[in-house]
Amino acid sequence: MSDLAVTPARTAVPRKVLRRSAAARKARYATIKMWVGAVCTGIVVVPVALARVLPLPDPVHGVLRETSLPPLSPGHLLGTDPNGRDLLSRILHGGQTSLLIGLLAILLSGLIGIVAGAAAGYFGGWVDTVISRLLEAQMSLPLLLMLLLVVALFGPSILVITLVIAVAQWPEPARLTRALVLVEREKPYVAAARVLGLGRLRVIARHIIPNILSQTLVVVLLLLAQAVLLESALSFLGAGVQRPYPTWGGIISDGRELFVTGAWWLVTIPGVAIALLVLGVNLLGDGLRDRARRAKAVTS
Amino acid sequence: MPRYLLKRLLQTVLTAWFTVTVVFVLLRMAPGDPAVNYAPPNPSSEQLAAVRHEFGLDQPVLGQYLTYLQHLVRGDIGESFQFRQSALQVVLDRLPYTVTLAVAAIVVTALLAIPLGVWMARRGNTAGELGANIATIAGQSMPDFWIGFVLLIVFAVNLRWFSPSGFTSMSSIVLPCLTIVILQVALISRLVRREMVTNLNAPYVTIARSRGISERRLTWRYAFANSAIPVVTALGTRFAAMLNGVVIVEVVFKWPGVGELVVDALERRDFPLIQATVLVTVVLALLVQLMVDMLYPLMDPRVRLQEARR
Numbered sequence: 379m380s381d382l383a384v385t386p387a388r389t390a391v392p393r394k395v396l397r398r399s400a401a402a403r404k405a406r407y408a409t410i411k412m413w414v415g416a417v418c419t420g421i422v423v424v425p426v427a428l429a430r431v432l433p434l435p436d437p438v439h440g441v442l443r444e445t446s447l448p449p450l451s452p453g454h455l456l457g458t459d460p461n462g463r464d465l466l467s468r469i470l471h472g473g474q475t476s477l478l479i480g481l482l483a484i485l486l487s488g489l490i491g492i493v494a495g496a497a498a499g500y501f502g503g504w505v506d507t508v509i510s511r512l513l514e515a516q517m518s519l520p521l522l523l524m525l526l527l528v529v530a531l532f533g534p535s536i537l538v539i540t541l542v543i544a545v546a547q548w549p550e551p552a553r554l555t556r557a558l559v560l561v562e563r564e565k566p567y568v569a570a571a572r573v574l575g576l577g578r579l580r581v582i583a584r585h586i587i588p589n590i591l592s593q594t595l596v597v598v599l600l601l602l603a604q605a606v607l608l609e610s611a612l613s614f615l616g617a618g619v620q621r622p623y624p625t626w627g628g629i630i631s632d633g634r635e636l637f638v639t640g641a642w643w644l645v646t647i648p649g650v651a652i653a654l655l656v657l658g659v660n661l662l663g664d665g666l667r668d669r670a671r672r673a674k675a676v677t678s
Numbered sequence: 679m680p681r682y683l684l685k686r687l688l689q690t691v692l693t694a695w696f697t698v699t700v701v702f703v704l705l706r707m708a709p710g711d712p713a714v715n716y717a718p719p720n721p722s723s724e725q726l727a728a729v730r731h732e733f734g735l736d737q738p739v740l741g742q743y744l745t746y747l748q749h750l751v752r753g754d755i756g757e758s759f760q761f762r763q764s765a766l767q768v769v770l771d772r773l774p775y776t777v778t779l780a781v782a783a784i785v786v787t788a789l790l791a792i793p794l795g796v797w798m799a800r801r802g803n804t805a806g807e808l809g810a811n812i813a814t815i816a817g818q819s820m821p822d823f824w825i826g827f828v829l830l831i832v833f834a835v836n837l838r839w840f841s842p843s844g845f846t847s848m849s850s851i852v853l854p855c856l857t858i859v860i861l862q863v864a865l866i867s868r869l870v871r872r873e874m875v876t877n878l879n880a881p882y883v884t885i886a887r888s889r890g891i892s893e894r895r896l897t898w899r900y901a902f903a904n905s906a907i908p909v910v911t912a913l914g915t916r917f918a919a920m921l922n923g924v925v926i927v928e929v930v931f932k933w934p935g936v937g938e939l940v941v942d943a944l945e946r947r948d949f950p951l952i953q954a955t956v957l958v959t960v961v962l963a964l965l966v967q968l969m970v971d972m973l974y975p976l977m978d979p980r981v982r983l984q985e986a987r988r
Contacts, residue, residue: 403803410808518693519700520922520960523940527701527952530944531708607821611926614823615941630824634930642831649824657819664815 412665418658422651426473434467437624449643457643469651472624479540480605486544488551488598495555496582500563513549529617543608547601554597558590600663603656610652626652690964697960705949706739712947716759756950765954776935780920783858791863795870817864826857826930854931869912873905906977914970918963
């Protein structure tokens with residue numbers, strides 16, 4: 379599979395030379411990136427998904443005798459906060475909220491983006507004008523400020539935060555889908571489908587979108603990284619899901635008054651979790667994108 | 679040229695109006711009453727009504743909006759609820775701090791990101807490039823507030839090289855600036871690399887190489903000169919975005935800029951101050967974008983030719 383780009387059926391060039399070629403190296407690096415990304419993502423996502431099953435202390439109610447324990451204390455792998463709450467448990471449970479928001483947000487923004495982008499690209503005319511103007515208008519708004527404004531004013535429920543992130547993110551998949559559909563709609567198979575009497579919506583949904591979906595989904599996957607970062611930033615600024623329920627940004631925000639007193643782990647460790655997940659998703663997406671580009675270069 | 683400039687200025691005004699309107703509508707749609715924050719403790723309903731009347735919040739929303747626009751046209755941005763003085767003045771007092779931080783950050787970013795990006799493009803598909811590639815992805819994967827705290831813990835709390843927060847001396851700018859630079863270098867260097875790879879593989883570079891032009895000259899005078907427009911545009915956009923408030927970094931380091939101001943104003947529902955901050959920063963950001971556009975003809979003779987033909 380990974381040799382697809384460099385090993386055509388028969389060749390006189392020795393395998394050894396082929397393996398040293400730029401294309402082969404590129405393919406290898408894309409694979410390395412994907413694996414490193416998958417491992418980083420897995421390290422965070424698997425424990426977070428299992429948070430309810432694992433034998434963890436309560437993330438919300440602490441044990442008062444065990445306050446501010448440093449990491450590697452007996453019974454508390456990552457230590458506890460001043461309320462005696464286990465940090466590992468809080469990070470894993472907080473991760474559930476953060477990931478849930480992130481996943482819902484990209485699902486929504488991906489859906490809006492693909493539908494709007496496909497409509498703009500395929501129909502053109504006034505549909506395209508309206509959607510493109512909307513995209514431009516949103517580009518000109520100061521993003522974080524607007525998000526903060528909406529969440530601060532409308533209350534930090536999971537629903538509001540998810541919607542806000544989704545609205546912030548729809549331009550990217552929309553623009554990409556539009557560009558791809560513009561190319562795709564000129565291809566013969568689209569004309570053929572139309573001649574066979576298929577309706578336009580059916581052509582878009584059943585013929586065009588399946589052909590561009592893989593490229594779009596990579597971008598949507600990359601948005602997950604952005605969504606997790608945005609959510610943590612909002613929580614950090616106090617516009618996140620409310621205490622005592624943990625979120626990653628919230629835990630860091632709570633810890634910031636304490637690191638001066640030496641409790642460095644409350645700030646640094648949750649950040650490592652965020653960074654590891656985001657890095658993993660970014661690497662995975664980047665690797666997938668490199669691979670998609672290569673596959674395209676080979677087939678065309 | 680003047681006609682183009684006029685068109686762009688008009689666009690700027692429209693965008694500013696759009697932004698201000700969105701903010702205005704959002705503020706008025708939100709639940710909660712700002713008057714509570716500014717009346718005496720445990721206010722009676724008369725006291726609340728008095729505060730609302732003083733701030734003009736008892737008017738119908740459309741009326742408030744029209745008055746606001748009228749005042750804007752006359753150059754009056756309104757009076758801050760909490761400071762009881764011109765909101766514009768409050769914002770302008772804080773603006774120098776944000777501008778200083780943004781300028782420092784963008785200069786350092788450009789100085790680091792351009793060589794790094796060019797290096798990555800020249801070293802395409804080597805182990806070193808893979809390392810730099812992963813490092814830049816890591817750079818944009820870390821939450822900026824977290825980078826800020828880690829820097830604070832290491833350099834301010836443990837090593838005591840810098841003061842932990844606020845603006846006490848010129849050296850207080852180092853840590854906030856570094857926090858911004860880490861993310862921005864990651865973003866910009868990847869863009870530089872992408873542009874440079876495209877240009878280095880273009881036919882004109884191959885031809886120039888066959889004419890015996892040195893690699894150094896090929897890189898900078900040929901490929902980089904042609905990558906300059908997207909790179910400068912990106913730097914401009916980043917700089918403009920920073921003017922809109924490097925909110926998070928300012929909060930982490932208690933940097934007295936507009937970002938910190940607006941977070942505070944949001945908490946206290948100081949409507950005129952929020953509106954003023956957004957307006958000033960958006961207009962500034964738009965002007966920066968406009969200035970970057972004006973630079974295009976200087977950077978690329980093709981743009982000059984096009985304009986001459988028009």
